[in-house]
Amino acid sequence: MLKKLTILLLIIGLNSAVNAQIKTPQPSPASKLEQVVGLTDVTLEYSRPAMRGRTIFGDLVPYGKVWRTGANANTKITFSNNVTIDGQELKKGTYAIFTIPNETSWDVIFYNDATNWGTPKEWDDNKVSAKTTVEVHTIPFNVESFTIDVNNISNNGASLDMIWEKTYVSVPFEVPTDEVVSKSIEKVMAGPSTGDYFKAATYYHTEGKDLKQALVWIQKATEGDNPPYWYLRRMSLIQADLGDKAGAIATAKKSLAGAEKENNADYIKMNKESIAKWQN
Numbered sequence: 001m002l003k004k005l006t007i008l009l010l011i012i013g014l015n016s017a018v019n020a021q022i023k024t025p026q027p028s029p030a031s032k033l034e035q036v037v038g039l040t041d042v043t044l045e046y047s048r049p050a051m052r053g054r055t056i057f058g059d060l061v062p063y064g065k066v067w068r069t070g071a072n073a074n075t076k077i078t079f080s081n082n083v084t085i086d087g088q089e090l091k092k093g094t095y096a097i098f099t100i101p102n103e104t105s106w107d108v109i110f111y112n113d114a115t116n117w118g119t120p121k122e123w124d125d126n127k128v129s130a131k132t133t134v135e136v137h138t139i140p141f142n143v144e145s146f147t148i149d150v151n152n153i154s155n156n157g158a159s160l161d162m163i164w165e166k167t168y169v170s171v172p173f174e175v176p177t178d179e180v181v182s183k184s185i186e187k188v189m190a191g192p193s194t195g196d197y198f199k200a201a202t203y204y205h206t207e208g209k210d211l212k213q214a215l216v217w218i219q220k221a222t223e224g225d226n227p228p229y230w231y232l233r234r235m236s237l238i239q240a241d242l243g244d245k246a247g248a249i250a251t252a253k254k255s256l257a258g259a260e261k262e263n264n265a266d267y268i269k270m271n272k273e274s275i276a277k278w279q280n
Contacts, residue, residue, distance in 0.1 A: 028071035035150040037158045038177030040083065046075035046097075048145045056165040057101050066109075068118045069099045069162070070146055076114045077160070084174040085110065086132035095129060097148075099162075106169045107133050108160075137168045197221035198231050205238050214238050229258025229267055236274065245278040252278070 028047040035042045049071040054060050061067050069075045074096035083090050096114040100107040110130040113120065120127075146164040157174040187193075192200075198221040204214035218235040221227070232255035240248035252271045259267035 030072075031148075033148070033150065035153070035158070037150065037153055038155045038175045039081070039180045040175040040177070041078075041080035042150055042158070043078040044076070044148055044150070045078075046146075046148055047071040047073070048147065050145050051142065051165060057167050058103070061101055063102050064100065066119050066123070067099050067101060069097045070148075072117070074114045074116050074118075075148070077110070079175075081176055081180065083176070085130045085171065088130040088132075090130045090173075101167075102136070104136050105133050106136060106162075107131060108169070108171050132171060134169045134171055137170075139163070139166050139168050142166055192220075194221045194223075194227075194231075198234065201238065202234055205234065205241070211238055211242050215242060226258075229255045229262065229264070232258065233267060233271065236271075240274070240278055249275055249278050 026047075028049040031044075031046055031048050033044040035044075047070045057063070076094055077097055078094040079090065079092050081092050083092075090110055093112070094114050095110040095112055096116065098109040098111055098119065100109070108131070109128055111120075112127045112129045113124070142165055143163050147162070149161045149163075150158050151161050151170075152159040152172075155177045157172060160171040160173060162169050162171075197217045201214045201217035201221060204210055204217070215235075215238050218231065218238055222231050222235055232251050236248045236251040236255060239245075239251060252275050256268060256271035256275070259271060
């Protein structure tokens, strides 16, 4: 017994040794920034190299060449809405940020392929979604770690600020807050949509609440030409539960026709079974 226990402990010890991993700090630690600008979510993901006594721009980062704008994998920015940069519309989504630093200006490039490690092996101009040139500002002290931040935030825009060593550049961008708010106001003021009425009716029906009110809502959801067959299915169930079997059968037949047109086997089966049940 003691021998078996010794062997078991030895196996556990060996497995622990194999699975053990040494963790050490990364020389360019990863950073993630999430910022709401107006009604647009902006997310930055990048690595932050440090100066460590080195000369950065014009040496470690050469002038006139494409730079990954950080370290390791692509520096990525994600916008939840379309934004505008230097008059260019940038569709919502994720982009790699590449830059070409120079002494007095930087080219800042938003590249729609963010899967590279460093710069792309083959540069593709067709993947450049937006490009702008911004002025270099010299600051009177060194910033040890490369930093990207979102500043100068207003309802309608902000700036993407990059700073390292004694260099600071800023890329303004605009967000469509007024457009988003205006659409939201128009939608709310126009009243509930057919989808809203359908969801409300479905909830009242499934929860056994006021079925007469559920019927009013589902009738509003099915107004107009060619209502969805699943809306009609729900309406037939509500009518049946209210005791209107004739109305339920008529509505189920409409739902059946729509389901057959779309070749939805589940709804075809459910409607046929319900019609047969209600006819008896």
